Amino acid sequence: MLTRFLRSRLLKVVVVAVTIVLAWQAYLTVRAGSVIDEAVAAEAQTSPSLTVDVVLGFPPEQFHTLHLQSYGRISGVDENTLHLRDVRPESVGLLARIYWVQRVLPGDAS
Secondary structure (H helix, E strand, C coil): CHHHHHCCHHHHHHHHHHHHHHHHHHHHHHHHHHHECHHHHHHHHHCCCEEEEEEECCCCCHHHHHHHCCCCEEEEEECCEEEEEEECHHHHHHHHCCCCEEEEEECCCC
């Protein structure tokens, strides 16, 4: 019974699917380090709240704006950039893991 299960197509499909999901998550984690600007990373170590600019590769639509509101207050949009205020330091890494976010840059604190 066990050997039949181990040879089954279902098990192979599940193993492949889990491997793909884990590889995607690993890629997002590694990529996040290059998405966050060094100044933002340094400020996240010392500040309780940050102002950041989130650069996308396209003009943000309602979905993107609503999704990013869960990380901070949207203070404006310029072409491909959303300006976020009151971003918690622990949220910066989560922002960078979103695959459609190209860069997380320091925002204008004024």
